[in-house]
Amino acid sequence: MTEQTPLRRRGVLKAGLLGTGVLASGVLGAAPAFARSGRPVLTHGIQSGDVDAHSAIVWTRADRPSRMLVEVSADPSFRRVRRLRGPLLTPRTGGTGKVRVPGLPPGTEVHYRVTAEDLDGRAASEPLTGRFRTAPRPGGDVRLVWSGDVAGQGWGINPDIGGMTAYAAMAARRPDLFLHNGDTVYADGPLAETVALPDGRVWRNLVTPEKAKVAETLEEYRGQFAYNLLDENVRAFAAAVPSYVQWDDHEVVNNWYPGEILDLPQYTEKRVDVLARRAFQAFHEWQPIDAKAAVDGRVHRSFRYGSVEIFVLDMRSYKDANTADRAAPGSVLGQRQAAWLVRGLSRSTATWKIIQADLPIGLIVPDGDDIEGVANGLPGAPGGRESELAWVLREIARRRVRNVVWLTADVHYTAAHHYSPDRAAFGDFEPFWEFVSGPLHAGAFGPNTLDPTFGPKAEFVHAPPRANTSPLEGYQHFGELTVDGASGALTVDLRDGTGASLWSTTLRPER
Known part of the structure; x- marks a missing residue:
């Protein structure tokens, strides 16, 4: 697969547009203004997502009002193609658009080509090409990667080190899927042009106007998502690997919850509900998400992919x-989502039920003197948000749901947690694993303290020696999960940002 794109890092550097690290708005900016003449340009690459056995979402963005066109083929030469007319790409959606490509065979590599056609039909953009693999039939092999936390804590795109290189390491694993566990952007984390490191080196950030302040307007939130796609590693990965994306807090503001009123001087808009609506619109515009697949048009949804079924949670809204x-x-899921999850898990016929969670279960995640995560930090019976998770765990045990694995990120290190009623204050559940992996490109932290309520035991931890270590220091992470369709064996590798396996285990399915 070759990716054709106007965003070549070397070209930008040669043109001198980086200068002090700031990009002005325009074709190369984070949220460029719409052009008025010339042929359309696809400014931020292409993406696929929410793939199933017979279809997938395809996404792009153009720099002027135009029509999105998609061609799909069984071979990369596109000798025989099927064409689809996508939506109009207009300022109403910030120039973004997506279309679900239907009628595909299961377990097949699909090559797709995207162009934007001028509204008068006389000119079209240069095409961009990508690929994805549709879900195999039940019993098929699966390889997926997961992580979260991108461009956080002041660590943005550094052209001196080749940008967000963990994406290239993930691409090298040739996964079928990418599960993005949230903090897809840091809308509350402005970037500085340079950051002095403890060892005397200087980190240099690519900075756009939208990344120079906290996001408050819709355009500023759009600019957060656009920024990550300026990185050539991110664009190449997005074109080659379909994703299931969820959100967490930093898509809006740190540790947010519905109804919150901010007491932060950098925000003129203090109502989190207003900020969340704007962020939510930008999130859906810029990610290859099918709102029709979500339970209420928001975030939580499920997909069958061969030997696994993946349940994408929303532990924020x-x-x-x-x-x-x-x-x-x-509450962390809400009654309706909790019931949806239990119902879906109990009905699933997949060998493995994968819960894609944006918050860990047993790690204490504080918010000052308060609690941001699920675990309440108190020993004994479940309280606070733990009570809702206790109901979920009790119900799936009562309904004899087997082979449930939780995947998460959020805490900016990697770990393997085994939960057992033998060690727990609350014992009405079956043992299970939770695997944590991140950050993908952000400051590294940890480890956090485990809450004893559900009996967790840390079987492996890889965390930095101090808080907010930069991506240069080797504590970026992603996880990989593979399922052998014939035996049903599930293998998890916790990998560093170069792709090296730090720890691995193989789980056998219970029948």
């Missing part, structure tokens, strides 16, 4: 306040 009573019953 329905959570209670971080200031809520930790001992009283709380």
Whole structure:
């Protein structure tokens, strides 16, 4: 697969547009203004996502009003193609658009080519090409990678080191899927042009106007998502690997919850609900997500992919306040989503049920003196948000749901946690694994303390020696999960940002 793109890092450097590290708005900017003449340009590459056995979403963005056109083929030469007319790419969606490509055979590599055609039909953009693999039939092999946390804590695209190189390491694993576990952007984390490192080196950031301040307007939120796609590693990976994307807090603001009123001087808009609506619109515009597949048009949804079924959670939109009573019953999924999850898990015929969670279960994640995560930090019976997870765990045990694995990110290190009722204050559940992996390109932290309520045990931890270590220091991570269709064996590798395996285990399915 070759990716054709106007965004070549060397070309940008030669043109001197980086200068001090700031890009002005335009074709190369994060959220460029619309052009008025010439042929359309696809400014931020192409992506695929929400793939199933017979279809997938294809996404792009153009620099002027135009029509999105998609061609699909069984071979990379595109000798025989099927053409689809996609939506108009207009300022109403920031120039972005996506279309679901239907009628595909299962377990097949599909090559796709995207162009944008001028509204009068006389000119078209240069095409961009990508590929994805449709879901195999039940029992097929699966290889997926997962991680989260991109461009956080002041560490953006550094052209001196080749940008966000962990994406290239993931691409080298040739996965079928990428599960993005949230913090897809850091809308609350402005970037500086340079950062002095403890060892005397200087980190240099590519900075766009939208990344120079916290996001508050719709255009500023759009600019957060556009920024990551300026990186050639990200664009190449997105064109080659379909994704299932969820959100967490930094798509809006750190540790947010519905109804919160900010007390932060850098924000003129203090109402988190207003910010979340704008961020949510930009999130859906810039990610290859099918809103029709979501339960309520928001984020949580599920997909069958060969031997696995993946349940994408939303542990942000329905959570209670971080200031809520930790001992009283709380909410992180909401009753409807919790019931949807239990119902879906109990009905699934997949060998493995993978829960794609944007928050870990047993790690204590504080928010100052309050609690940001699920674990309430109190020993004994479940309280706060733990009570909702306790209901989920109890119900899937009662319904004899087997082979459930949780994948998450959020805490900016990698770990393997085994949960057992033999060690727990609450024992009405079956043992299970939770695998944590991140950050993909952000500051590294950890490790966090484990809460004993559900009996977790850390079987492996790889965390930095100090808080907010840069990507230069080797604590970037992603996880890889493979399922052998014949035996059903599931192997998990926790990998560093170069792709090297730090720890591995193989799980055998219970029948």
